[in-house]
Amino acid sequence: MKLDDSTIEKKLLRFPDWEFHKNAIHAEFEFDNFKDCFSAMSRIAFECEAQNHHPDWSNVYNVLKISLSTHDAGGVTQKDFNLAAAIEAIVEVEE
Numbered sequence: 001m002k003l004d005d006s007t008i009e010k011k012l013l014r015f016p017d018w019e020f021h022k023n024a025i026h027a028e029f030e031f032d033n034f035k036d037c038f039s040a041m042s043r044i045a046f047e048c049e050a051q052n053h054h055p056d057w058s059n060v061y062n063v064l065k066i067s068l069s070t071h072d073a074g075g076v077t078q079k080d081f082n083l084a085a086a087i088e089a090i091v092e093v094e095e
């Protein structure tokens with residue numbers, strides 16, 4: 001179920017790396033180099049499969065940009081926050 005804007009902003013207080021706009025939550029992570037970045041992306045990919053929830057993302061060298069929304073629901077849902085939490089746990093170690 002799509003969350004309303006105020007619920008999203010409230011939840012985001014626990015996710016300082018993330019911001020809400022254009023119906024999705026977004027974060028940008030910078031690593032030391034491409035290898036570390038791609039290693040984090042591989043770990044995230046396994047987590048996405050486990051959660052059956054997938055990011056819109058892009059990578060340029062050591063920078064990873066991630067947008068999360070639930071396409072089926074047409075906005076941000078709890079699934080996006082669950083994936084964001086898993087991404088944070090991975091990136092904390094790698095970044």
Ligand SMILES: C[C@H](O)[C@H](O)[C@H]1CNC2=NC(N)=NC(=O)C2=N1
Nearest residue numbers: 052053054055069070071072073
């Ligand atoms: C069939 C399967 O459950 C869906 O296609 C899943 C897969 N991953 C997904 N990921 C995202 N971000 N949104 C979805 O609506 C979505 N749907």
